[in-house]
Structures are given as structure tokens and as C-alpha cells.
Amino acid sequence: MMVCTGCALLCEDVEKYDGEVRDACRIGTAHIRNRQQINPMVDRKVVDMDSAIKGALDILSHAKRPVFVGFGNSITETQQTGIRLAEKIDASIKTFHTGIIENILNNRVKTCTLSDVRDYADVIVFWECDPMNTHPRLLSKYAYYPRGEKRQHGWEEDRIAITIDLRYSHTASICREVHKIHPGLDADFIDALIDGLHNKVPKTTYDKKQILKLAGTLKKAEFGVIFAGTGMTTPQDAIIRLMDELNEVSNFHILPMTPGYNLRSIAAQLHGRADSGIDMHEADCVLCLGFDLLNSLPVHEINGKMIVIDPNDTISSRYADVVIPCAAGGVDCAGSAVRMDGVEVDLPRIMESERISDASIMNQLLEAM
The missing domain is CATH 3.40.228.10 (Dimethylsulfoxide Reductase, domain 2)
Structure with a gap:
């Protein structure tokens, strides 16, 4: 059995057996089988992971008005580290539909x-x-x-x-x-x-x-x-x-009806937290974590450098200055999440991969800043 992170229902009765996904809906099946993985990139050129993380660090260290967006499709542990990183560099965190x-x-x-x-x-x-x-x-x-x-x-x-x-x-x-x-x-x-x-x-x-x-x-x-x-x-x-x-x-x-599988968790963690209030259009650095910002906002509205950390190829990853691929929560990355009704759910890893978790990536950024 596995927990499907295809949506915020976090169905716990899904099975993956010999490459076959059973009892999942069409969204869950596509999510679990998805192989649209991306390469680490800097300035739209393929690089190794260390170089991509170094590129992200360079942008973050020079940013005066950083904004983090997304977090709804990341495990709770990643969200916790992301908040600590935002506090360390005085970044604003933007979530949507909360x-x-x-x-x-x-x-x-x-x-x-x-x-x-x-x-x-x-x-x-x-x-x-x-x-x-x-x-x-x-x-x-x-x-x-x-x-x-x-x-x-x-x-x-x-x-x-x-x-x-x-x-x-x-x-x-x-x-x-x-x-x-x-x-x-x-x-x-x-x-x-x-x-x-x-x-x-x-x-x-x-x-x-x-x-x-x-x-x-x-x-x-x-x-x-x-x-x-x-x-x-x-x-x-x-x-x-x-x-x-x-x-x-x-x-x-x-x-x-939350759009991200773990949006309830990040909303709870940010609840009552003071924010620096930096506007998206004023940001000189935008870090998109598990969120396709350019699917909602035109690229000309982004004036700063963009860092994307995501398991999949997205519109945002195609325009980003730095792209760091990561494992998908509940697929090749274990962790925890909060269902749309507030129930906490453990996410076991169901398959091995060479991708590292977004929690590990955020930890590396936090420790290096």
C-alpha cells in the first residue's frame, strides 16, 4: 500500500505492483507513473546537481527582496526547512487559496x-x-x-x-x-x-x-x-x-478543496507568522517550490531571478535561471503531509531513485547561507 499525493485526498489504499498502479484515479495514476523528470540547469544549460545548488545559493545570497512561492506540493519536512530559510534571509512566503x-x-x-x-x-x-x-x-x-x-x-x-x-x-x-x-x-x-x-x-x-x-x-x-x-x-x-x-x-x-496535496500543512505552519510583505512584482529573487508559478502569472510579471525546485518539467522550469530537480513526496521520497481536512498522514517511499528530496535540497541551502 502507498499514499497517493496526486491530490489533497491523500488516498491510502493505492497499490503499486510490478509497475502497475491499482485503485488510483486517473490523476493519481498519472502522478505516480510520471517520468517527465527534469535536469539540473543554470541559465538554461544542463549542469550537475552541485552546480545547480551553487547557482541557487549565489542568487539567494545576493537577493535583497526574495520571495518564496508554492510549498503546497512539498512534504511537511520541506516546508519546515523552507520557513527557517525564509526567516534567515528575510524572504516573504506566498501561498495561494488558503x-x-x-x-x-x-x-x-x-x-x-x-x-x-x-x-x-x-x-x-x-x-x-x-x-x-x-x-x-x-x-x-x-x-x-x-x-x-x-x-x-x-x-x-x-x-x-x-x-x-x-x-x-x-x-x-x-x-x-x-x-x-x-x-x-x-x-x-x-x-x-x-x-x-x-x-x-x-x-x-x-x-x-x-x-x-x-x-x-x-x-x-x-x-x-x-x-x-x-x-x-x-x-x-x-x-x-x-x-x-x-x-x-x-x-x-x-x-x-485545496489544489496542492499538502497546502493545509503550509497554511497551518504560516498561520499567525509575521511576513516581510514583499510584493511578487518587487522581488529580485523568486524561489518556486513544487509550484508552477508561470502557469498562473505571465513571465513578464517576474522581474527577478527565478529558482525552481520541482520533480517535474513545468512552464516555470523552462524559464527559470536555476532548476533543481527533486524527488516526489510519497513516490521516491518519504515524509509526512496533512490531508485537506486536517488529518496528518505519513508518506512512505514506494520506489528507489537517484533524485534527492526537496527537504535535503532546502537543508543544503539553509546550511550554506
């Missing part, structure tokens, strides 16, 4: 475990997320299909699935209710829904009957869960207000 995790850590919203979802949830809301394509086994292991302790009939009788999204997603195809929201108007939808929870006819451009129907369904929940996706760009205070109102009339919990 707002709801922060609210959970601050006890501003109710949450639960995935096991609780499987055993007790009767109303499940997929809010601007499409787990069929991002966390494919969520529905079969926890959120919809399985029989739980209090949900012996599963999706056939005991569960109601609802999608709230900008578009009709694959996940929406199995949901009993589908509500389309307009770009930039998430807060308006929440305000209308809160009115509906108080039996008021909402003043909104959305379909009032549909809003009232949704409010009625949510109020009847014995154990409701909102899976909040990265597309849920609503201001955090609006999400907190919605959760407070839901729990006045029902029993609701929220879980973040």
Missing part, C-alpha cells in the same frame, strides 16, 4: 473530517469546484456514493448533492440541484441566500424561486457540508457570515 483554511484555523467557521462526511453528511454542496476533475475519488470515497454510519443508503436516498458554480461542470451532472452564479457576483448570491434562510424574498437578479428552494434544502440538513473550491472568490467575511447564518437554522461545515 483563505478558508485560515478561517478554520481561527475557529471562525465549522469544519469536519472526510470520515464525518462519509458517515453523517446528508446535504453536500460543491461551491465553485468540480471534484470529478480535481479530486476524482472524493465522491466515491466520502461525499456522495458510499454508505456511512448514519447514511446506509448513500446517494440513492440519504444524500442530496448540490452544485453552485459559474458553469455546468461534470460534477453538476450527478447533482439534484444546480445553481449558476454570475462572475463577480458571488457575494450577491450569498446575500440572496441569507435572505432566503430567513424566509425573506431576496432582492436579487438571481431566480428568487430557485434561491428560496435552495435555502429550504439547506435548512433541512442534519449534517451539511460545503466543499469550497478555488473558484470561490467571495470575500472571506461573506463566507463567514453565510456559515454563521446557516448554523443558526441548520448544521453546516466547510472543507476547502
Whole structure:
């Protein structure tokens, strides 16, 4: 058995036998089998590992405004070392999509475990997320299909699935209710829904009957869960207000659909930590750790030198000044991680390789600085 680090579900029932991956989803299978490994590079020229690490040290030692980004796809041990390195050189650490995790850590919203979802949830809301394509086994292991302790009939009788999204997603195809929201108007939808929870006819451009129907369904929940996706760009205070109102009339919990397999861990470690506040555009050095920054940000927006530490070939690695390949957590590197619901999981190594872990690389950088 192994733990799959293809997504934040960290499925522990996956097997790899004679090169065959069993019981993993398509994302997990591709992740475990992936062989798009990269070479160590400096100035886009292939070098040996020592030279790549030396190149990274040279950039870091001369940086006045360094920024570290990513960490969500790195083992917890790497994150801990990365934070120590950031503190040593006064670097800012940027993570993304952690707002709801922060609210959970601050006890501003109710949450639960995935096991609780499987055993007790009767109303499940997929809010601007499409787990069929991002966390494919969520529905079969926890959120919809399985029989739980209090949900012996599963999706056939005991569960109601609802999608709230900008578009009709694959996940929406199995949901009993589908509500389309307009770009930039998430807060308006929440305000209308809160009115509906108080039996008021909402003043909104959305379909009032549909809003009232949704409010009625949510109020009847014995154990409701909102899976909040990265597309849920609503201001955090609006999400907190919605959760407070839901729990006045029902029993609701929220879980973040984190994009990185260990994003929950780095968010917890950075929680309450003072940051130097360096803006990404002002940085003269950007260290990307297990994160493809240029998949989200145009290359002309990066003004500083870029260091990439990653197991795989990415857009960022093709433009980086220094590239340091590393082992993949849970594949050829052991460690630990925190699942999207806050449960800690050990990651055994399932295969040997010549690649060194990102924890080892960060330790070398820390010791040399």
C-alpha cells in the first residue's frame, strides 16, 4: 500500500505492483507513473546537481527582496526547512487559496473530517469546484456514493448533492440541484441566500424561486457540508457570515478543496507568522517550490531571478535561471503531509531513485547561507 499525493485526498489504499498502479484515479495514476523528470540547469544549460545548488545559493545570497512561492506540493519536512530559510534571509512566503483554511484555523467557521462526511453528511454542496476533475475519488470515497454510519443508503436516498458554480461542470451532472452564479457576483448570491434562510424574498437578479428552494434544502440538513473550491472568490467575511447564518437554522461545515496535496500543512505552519510583505512584482529573487508559478502569472510579471525546485518539467522550469530537480513526496521520497481536512498522514517511499528530496535540497541551502 502507498499514499497517493496526486491530490489533497491523500488516498491510502493505492497499490503499486510490478509497475502497475491499482485503485488510483486517473490523476493519481498519472502522478505516480510520471517520468517527465527534469535536469539540473543554470541559465538554461544542463549542469550537475552541485552546480545547480551553487547557482541557487549565489542568487539567494545576493537577493535583497526574495520571495518564496508554492510549498503546497512539498512534504511537511520541506516546508519546515523552507520557513527557517525564509526567516534567515528575510524572504516573504506566498501561498495561494488558503483563505478558508485560515478561517478554520481561527475557529471562525465549522469544519469536519472526510470520515464525518462519509458517515453523517446528508446535504453536500460543491461551491465553485468540480471534484470529478480535481479530486476524482472524493465522491466515491466520502461525499456522495458510499454508505456511512448514519447514511446506509448513500446517494440513492440519504444524500442530496448540490452544485453552485459559474458553469455546468461534470460534477453538476450527478447533482439534484444546480445553481449558476454570475462572475463577480458571488457575494450577491450569498446575500440572496441569507435572505432566503430567513424566509425573506431576496432582492436579487438571481431566480428568487430557485434561491428560496435552495435555502429550504439547506435548512433541512442534519449534517451539511460545503466543499469550497478555488473558484470561490467571495470575500472571506461573506463566507463567514453565510456559515454563521446557516448554523443558526441548520448544521453546516466547510472543507476547502485545496489544489496542492499538502497546502493545509503550509497554511497551518504560516498561520499567525509575521511576513516581510514583499510584493511578487518587487522581488529580485523568486524561489518556486513544487509550484508552477508561470502557469498562473505571465513571465513578464517576474522581474527577478527565478529558482525552481520541482520533480517535474513545468512552464516555470523552462524559464527559470536555476532548476533543481527533486524527488516526489510519497513516490521516491518519504515524509509526512496533512490531508485537506486536517488529518496528518505519513508518506512512505514506494520506489528507489537517484533524485534527492526537496527537504535535503532546502537543508543544503539553509546550511550554506
